Amino acid sequence: MDEYQYQIDLLKALNQKVSGECEKYVALIDASGDAFLYYSYGEDICFATGNWEQFFDIQIKSFHDVSKLFSYVKEEDAEKLREVLYIDKDGDSPSSATCEFCKKDAEQWIQCDSHVMKDNAGKPEKKLLYFRDISKFRKQNNDLAYLAYYDSLTGLYNRNRFLQEIEQWIDKASREKAIFGVAFINLNDFRKINSGSGVLVGDELLRQFGQVLLKFCVDKTMICAHMNGDAFCIAIYDPYGERTIDHVYHKLVERLNNPFILADSQVSVTISVGVAEYPEAAQTASELIERAEIVMLREKREGQNGIRYFDAPVIYDYIQNAVIEHKLNDAVFEKEFLLFYQPQYDTEERFRGVEALIRWQDEDGRMVNPGDFIPIAEKSSLIVSIGKWVLEKAISTLAGWKQKFGVSLVMAVNISSVHFSQDDFVPHLMELIRKYEVEPEEIELEIAESVLADDFERVVRKLELLQHYGVQTAVDNFGVGYLSFSRLGKLPVHTVKIDKSLIGGMLKEEAGGIVVESMIAMLGRLGYETMAEGVEHQNQLDRLKKIGCEYVQGYLLGRPAPEDAMEILLDKQIWE
Ligand code: C2E
Ligand code: MG
Secondary structure, three states: OOHHHHHHHHHHHHHHHHHHHHHHHHHHHHHHOOEEEEEEOOOOEEEEEEOHHHHOOOOOOOHHHHHHHHHHEOHHHHHHHHHHHOOOOOOOOOOEEEEEEEEOOOOOEEEEEEEEEEOOOOOEEEEEEEEEEOHHHHHHHHHHHHHHHEOOOOOOEOHHHHHHHHHHHHHHHHHHOOOEEEEEEEEOOHHHHHHHHOHHHHHHHHHHHHHHHHHHOOOOOEEEEEEEOOEEEEEEEOOOOOOOHHHHHHHHHHHHOOOEEEOOEEEOOOEEEEEEEEOOOOOOHHHHHHHHHHHHHHHHHOOOOOEEEOOHHHHHHHHHHHHHHOOOOHHHHHHHEEEEEEEEEEOOOOEEEEEEEEEEEOOOOOEEOHHHHHHHHOOOOHHHHHHHHHHHHHHHHHHHHHHHHOOOOEEEEEEOHHHHOOOOHHHHHHHHHHHOOOOHHHEEEEEEHHHHHOOHHHHHHHHHHHHHHOOEEEEEEEOOOOOOHHHHOOOOOOEEEEOHHHHHHHHHOHHHHHHHHHHHHHHHHOOOEEEEOOOOOHHHHHHHHHOOOOEEOOOOOOOOEEHHHHHHHHHHHHHO
């Protein structure tokens, strides 16, 4: 074979290989179902490939023809597509962009990506536009979003969406100083209907009831939701306007006087409604809903089929019933009450100890803060049972931590006045200290100023006794009550905790800082250690350090956390 023939064969072989590769790529592009538009700037050549015809039935030969694509695109999407097609209109524009647009006369959604390839000098050489049908994907996404926020049975908002809406209402209402109400509505005897007439009839009733509620929601100031089973919610912004919750309730009852027609039967429905109003009843969306539910349950239990508003006596009874009904045995405490712990540090951020803070998780898993039940429990001897449990739990936890981590720390426990005034308070405490083999100095009792309002001399004697045994004591929330410096000076306590409202006030105005500074100086001279509560910002900590405050506690350094989370922190302390 001569040289010439050899070159020809070689070229043929190469040609075959290249066209084989090309075929492979074309097949791949076709199989993808997508369409591509290639543009070469130098030659102003444009060619479309892939499934171009399935997207657009026009020919594009030059880039000028690209403008024809707009005749296919919904008006509101045209601008987005223009940005992507003409991505290179400015010198320093990005080299790729993407958008989604909908075709005019079809519910077809298309994603368009553009990529500009530049030469070494940064001049555009080629542009590749890539079109992909995303209709199916969009539908799936819409379906998912629907499932996440709507109840599939009734088509109303679900609990998640309702919570989100109420959170936004809270923001708005706090800005506008407005109020609004949340009504929790329960269909009485729904279970009987469900089991008597069947689940399908029950579902139909819920659907029709949902539609009745929806008819009330004529504008954005009213929303309704299907929370679960036979529970619905309705919320009305500005209930002092025309449509108060009471007004809507009566209209609803009027409508319910006509039975629902379900399959071939007629069903009459009555409802129990509980109402919680922002900001009076609660400050967060979930608490508002919970409290509306609490009063609804009470209304239901008392069988009045009416409407009831959340107020202090209601919650008082609720707690009394819930707790006393259980006879307050250990099992109930262990099951429903728990302690959180918040770390305390010195101003050099060295760990000092923790404050035990009670939480109540009721049967339905709702977390109730102490501010909501301690004041109520304090009105009865309930607080003594709660206080005894807290003391034992805190001391046993301390003993466990000492053993596990080999650290010595202060366990601060809040003591309410009724509990403190019990004759057996000190003996019971000392018994626990012995039982769990902890040191008295490791316990700090936090006593509110209100304790000192009782019988001052008696309280002083008890504090002296505690001091004698070596137990530490602290005055809690100092600065907002009526305890004068002259009385404070006579108190045998170790530490004074400055209330978080004063610490918060330090940042608001200079006077706030001066008040705290003078307080700390005066307390120091009286021989007390000082602790600042509610330290949330670094500049508060810096200032407190500068003005000689010894200890700090607050969200900046650590939030109250459950026992296991606190153990992680203790574990870290050992190694630091
Ligand atoms: P307290 O003794 O003044 O406890 C501090 C409260 O402030 C805690 O609220 C804590 O979570 C919160 N806090 C801590 N750091 C910050 C902060 O940086 N910023 C803000 N804004 N707050 C902060 P919590 O746990 O809701 O307790 C409220 C009150 O309930 C306590 O006030 C205490 O008086 C009482 N309490 C808690 N547990 C018990 C208990 O076991 N027995 C008794 N009798 N009362 C308790
Ligand atoms: Mg406290």
